[in-house]
Amino acid sequence: MVGVTSYGAYVPRWRLSRQAVAQGARGEKSIGNFDEDSVTMAVAAAMDCLWGVERETVDGLLFASTTSPYGEKECAAIAATAADLPRNIVTADFTGSLKASATALKFAADAVSAGTARQIMVTAADRRQAEALTPLDQSLGDGAAALLIGNTNVIATLEASYLLSDTIMDIWRGSDEPFLRTAHERFVDQKGYMDVISEAISGLLRENGLAPKDFARIALYAPSARRAREVATSLGFDAKSQLQDVMADVMGNTGVPYSFMIFIAALENARPGDLILLASYGDGASAFAFRVTGDIEKVRGNPERRGMKKHLESKKVINDFKTYWLWRGLLRPNTKAGFLPHHFWKISPTALWRERDRILRFHAVKCQVCGTVQYPPQKVCAKCDTRDQFEHVRLSDKKGSIFTFSMDYLSSPVDVPVVVPIVTTIGEGKILCYLTDRVVEELKSGLEVEWSFRNFMVRDGIQNYFWKAIPVRA
Amino acid sequence: MESIKDKVAIVGMGCCKFGENWDKDGQDMAVEACYEAIEDAGIEKKDIQAAWQALWVSGQTGSTLSRWLKLDYVPISRVENFCAGGLDSFRNACYAVASGQFDIVLASGTEKLLDHTGGFGEVYPFAFDRPGVDFDLPPSNTFAHAATRYMEVHGFSYEKIKRILAKIVVKNHHNGMLSPKSHLKREVTEEDVINSPIVSWPLGLYDCCGLSDGAAAAIVTTPEIARSLRDDYVLVKAVAIANGAGQAYLRGDTSLFGGSDKLEMNIPETYYAARAAYQQAGIKDPRNEITHAEMHDCFSIIELITVEDLGFSPLGHGWEDVEAGRFNLDGEQPVNTDGGLKSFGHPISATGLRMLYELYQQLQGKAGPRQIKNPKLGLTMNLGGTSAYFNTGIGIVGCRD
Numbered sequence: 016m017v018g019v020t021s022y023g024a025y026v027p028r029w030r031l032s033r034q035a036v037a038q039g040a041r042g043e044k045s046i047g048n049f050d051e052d053s054v055t056m057a058v059a060a061a062m063d064c065l066w067g068v069e070r071e072t073v074d075g076l077l078f079a080s081t082t083s084p085y086g087e088k089e090c091a092a093i094a095a096t097a098a099d100l101p102r103n104i105v106t107a108d109f110t111g112s113l114k115a116s117a118t119a120l121k122f123a124a125d126a127v128s129a130g131t132a133r134q135i136m137v138t139a140a141d142r143r144q145a146e147a148l149t150p151l152d153q154s155l156g157d158g159a160a161a162l163l164i165g166n167t168n169v170i171a172t173l174e175a176s177y178l179l180s181d182t183i184m185d186i187w188r189g190s191d192e193p194f195l196r197t198a199h200e201r202f203v204d205q206k207g208y209m210d211v212i213s214e215a216i217s218g219l220l221r222e223n224g225l226a227p228k229d230f231a232r233i234a235l236y237a238p239s240a241r242r243a244r245e246v247a248t249s250l251g252f253d254a255k256s257q258l259q260d261v262m263a264d265v266m267g268n269t270g271v272p273y274s275f276m277i278f279i280a281a282l283e284n285a286r287p288g289d290l291i292l293l294a295s296y297g298d299g300a301s302a303f304a305f306r307v308t309g310d311i312e313k314v315r316g317n318p319e320r321r322g323m324k325k326h327l328e329s330k331k332v333i334n335d336f337k338t339y340w341l342w343r344g345l346l347r348p349n350t351k352a353g354f355l356p357h358h359f360w361k362i363s364p365t366a367l368w369r370e371r372d373r374i375l376r377f378h379a380v381k382c383q384v385c386g387t388v389q390y391p392p393q394k395v396c397a398k399c400d401t402r403d404q405f406e407h408v409r410l411s412d413k414k415g416s417i418f419t420f421s422m423d424y425l426s427s428p429v430d431v432p433v434v435v436p437i438v439t440t441i442g443e444g445k446i447l448c449y450l451t452d453r454v455v456e457e458l459k460s461g462l463e464v465e466w467s468f469r470n471f472m473v474r475d476g477i478q479n480y481f482w483k484a485i486p487v488r489a
Numbered sequence: 490m491e492s493i494k495d496k497v498a499i500v501g502m503g504c505c506k507f508g509e510n511w512d513k514d515g516q517d518m519a520v521e522a523c524y525e526a527i528e529d530a531g532i533e534k535k536d537i538q539a540a541w542q543a544l545w546v547s548g549q550t551g552s553t554l555s556r557w558l559k560l561d562y563v564p565i566s567r568v569e570n571f572c573a574g575g576l577d578s579f580r581n582a583c584y585a586v587a588s589g590q591f592d593i594v595l596a597s598g599t600e601k602l603l604d605h606t607g608g609f610g611e612v613y614p615f616a617f618d619r620p621g622v623d624f625d626l627p628p629s630n631t632f633a634h635a636a637t638r639y640m641e642v643h644g645f646s647y648e649k650i651k652r653i654l655a656k657i658v659v660k661n662h663h664n665g666m667l668s669p670k671s672h673l674k675r676e677v678t679e680e681d682v683i684n685s686p687i688v689s690w691p692l693g694l695y696d697c698c699g700l701s702d703g704a705a706a707a708i709v710t711t712p713e714i715a716r717s718l719r720d721d722y723v724l725v726k727a728v729a730i731a732n733g734a735g736q737a738y739l740r741g742d743t744s745l746f747g748g749s750d751k752l753e754m755n756i757p758e759t760y761y762a763a764r765a766a767y768q769q770a771g772i773k774d775p776r777n778e779i780t781h782a783e784m785h786d787c788f789s790i791i792e793l794i795t796v797e798d799l800g801f802s803p804l805g806h807g808w809e810d811v812e813a814g815r816f817n818l819d820g821e822q823p824v825n826t827d828g829g830l831k832s833f834g835h836p837i838s839a840t841g842l843r844m845l846y847e848l849y850q851q852l853q854g855k856a857g858p859r860q861i862k863n864p865k866l867g868l869t870m871n872l873g874g875t876s877a878y879f880n881t882g883i884g885i886v887g888c889r890d
Binding site: 362366367370374387389397398418419420421422423424425426432439442444445446447460471 | 634
């Protein structure tokens with residue numbers, strides 16, 4: 016039976032204290048660093064989802080987001096490559112609506128049911144932006160989630176689904192506009208969110224002969240914790256015992272991945288046999304019923320997987336809104352350029368293509384004669400001089416440690432100081448790279464690092480992605 | 490393999506004023522330096538049979554020099570070896586004379602950096618075959634890494650490394666004051682240096698050399714012809730270059746960046762180039778045989794590292810000689826008597842020849858207020874590239890017998 020076979024999540028390390036923006040505001044919102052976007056976060060969630068998964072068994076990757084960095088260019092293909100998935104897979108972007116994640120989930124489940132794919136990964140990520148100092152901006156957070164859909168070793172079987180389509184000017188953004196727009200909040204919440212998501216959940220219950228009491232947990236997308244409680248109560252659920260926390264005070268509304276992230280948080284505490292409701296909203300609504308199986312422990316027990324709980328716990332709080340505005344490009348254009356723009360030459364599309372294994376998949380080479388792992392890939396082994404006898408080794412899921420580092424106070428308008436470490440990877444191999452998500456006071460040689468896919472710079476509309484080192488997240 | 494020792498002589502040298510030469514382009518500066526060298530040699534421009542021109546971002550092809558100087562159809566090659574281009578242009582000129590193919594040749598190095606965002610900007614060529622798609626770093630980080638590794642390996646505190654480096658900087662600022670053609674003319678104190686804003690930790694602003702425009706040139710010939718031109722010509726004892734292949738990063742080695750517990754050298758490119766040069770020149774005891782030296786102090790740490798790699802001071806103990814004043818103008822083995830890159834300035838491709846210009850003047854006793862006592866054998870060390878991929882040039886020159 017079709018269902019979830021693995022899950023992964025990503026919450027950026029950084030949280031903005033809402034107090035920093037408005038006195039008396041409550042809690043924190045998750046914010047991506049200056050070099051993160053919806054593609055990089057989707058890759059992080061995909062990597063989290065892939066622990067313990069054979070990449071050759073994944074036949075597709077879908078990317079759902081309202082904040083694709085490209086007008087024309089598929090992000091799913093970038094994410095699938097960065098996640099080091101095989102080439103002979105299906106990829107597609109689901110965009111333009113908050114329900115994009117739910118729609119992608121439906122299509123993935125249908126493909127697996129139809130037998131045209133063994134497993135499809137649904138990634139969802141958003142980094143939405145409302146105008147500074149607005150309540151909407153305060154409510155939003157950044158994040159990503161990934162659900163692997165398949166029909167063997169299922170940890171939560173998809174028992175039923177109910178989707179409906181609707182159109183209402185509740186929240187929108189013109190294709191040439193940077194900020195979200197929204198109609199009157201009470202209208203949006205009542206005639207948009209509450210009415211429509213309730214209709215979808217009611218439809219699911221009605222058509223499948225289910226009652227609210229059948230569910231152990233309900234994971235609802237919600238514009239606020241209060242609206243989630245109101246929907247749950249009005250439909251006959253017990254908000255206190257059944258409603259999964261929407262993490263409004265520790266993360267915020269992450270948009271397209273939001274319902275997945277709440278659902279994953281529910282899975283992290285679920286018991287075999289539990290029935291869990293997943294409900295999404297946006298241009299209609301979608302409701303799914305999942306039954307947790309005994310296999311959940313295998314996925315949940317993988318110590319590498321951070322999911323929601325560990326990601327939320329691993330955080331650094333920022334108490335000044337200037338940093339947030341700087342990272343969002345609200346104080347200065349071209350925020351993605353870690354260095355001053357004049358430090359960069361034009362990006363070569365041919366080189367990006369030719370070196371995609373090194374750049375996107377982050378492959379080193381391993382000499383088949385002497386075993387020395389070398390990055391960047393070589394033609395002649397630096398150790399034993401053998402020519403052209405290398406196999407590829409993926410570095411992106413390996414750890415390393417800082418050999419030494421510099422802190423550049425001059426070059427960057429955004430990330431001061433830019434930390435440039437030399438990182439020891441496998442064996443004696445060392446890589447000169449950038450360190451991001453760092454806290455200067457915690458830097459030292461020997462610090463353990465892992466790799467994170469980041470947006471290096473944007474030039475001529477090209478999003479130049481690359482892997483950076485980050486201190487290992489607790 | 491024969492040595493180049495005493496097979497080639499320098500009979501003329503020239504150097505323009507280094508600095509922010511807003512009113513001069515590459516042609517203005519190269520003509521000034523080359524004509525000075527030609528006049529100094531007592532030859533005519535038409536006597537030049539071949540030339541090598543070092544250029545990083547200031548022009549392409551050897552025709553740049555023929556166009557500037559109006560050399561009539563003589564063979565000229567453009568040399569590019571990043572910051573070591575100047576010495577490499579000289580090295581090629583030496584080989585041309587030593588081979589017997591040419592009698593009188595010109596080695597020139599010119600760089601017009603400041604027409605473009607301080608030199609490291611839009612004009613930065615793809616020197617590390619990186620087509621704009623991945624990691625790049627301003628040079629300050631490469632040398633900050635050298636400093637952090639030096640601290641880690643030799644057990645230096647931040648305070649100690651800053652204090653030692655400050656002494657080097659103060660010395661080079663002082664020497665630059667005495668050089669008419671230097672870029673920066675300002676005495677500084679150790680406190681100024683230690684407290685200067687951090688550029689790339691642990692290096693501060695005063696640990697970094699100036700970015701300058703400039704040009705320098707040398708006329709190279711056979712010792713026989715040299716004798717007919719002047720009495721105080723200078724003999725070439727050795728020229729060497731060593732290039733790194735990323736060994737320290739890719740497989741580890743016993744250098745500063747290699748990660749081995751057993752440290753044998755700081756920067757292997759410098760170590761090996763120096764050993765090759767010492768072999769050519771027959772030098773067994775560089776600490777006592779080399780009377781003065783010019784070093785590539787693009788960042789102060791490199792001077793400290795280099796006195797050790799050259800064998801002037803034992804590994805990890807260069808600081809003791811720095812503290813004792815060994816490398817000061819009045820010390821036993823003066824280093825960067827003209828102010829070095831730090832205050833003479835660093836127009837990339839001109840630097841190697843500028844260093845040679847100072848060694849030459851010292852050997853001829855023409856260094857004015859900077860003149861050291863009894864110069865016999867001068868060494869120049871010219872460094873380009875990034876860690877594990879450096880290219881270090883070494884030249885050794887001496888008085889005629």
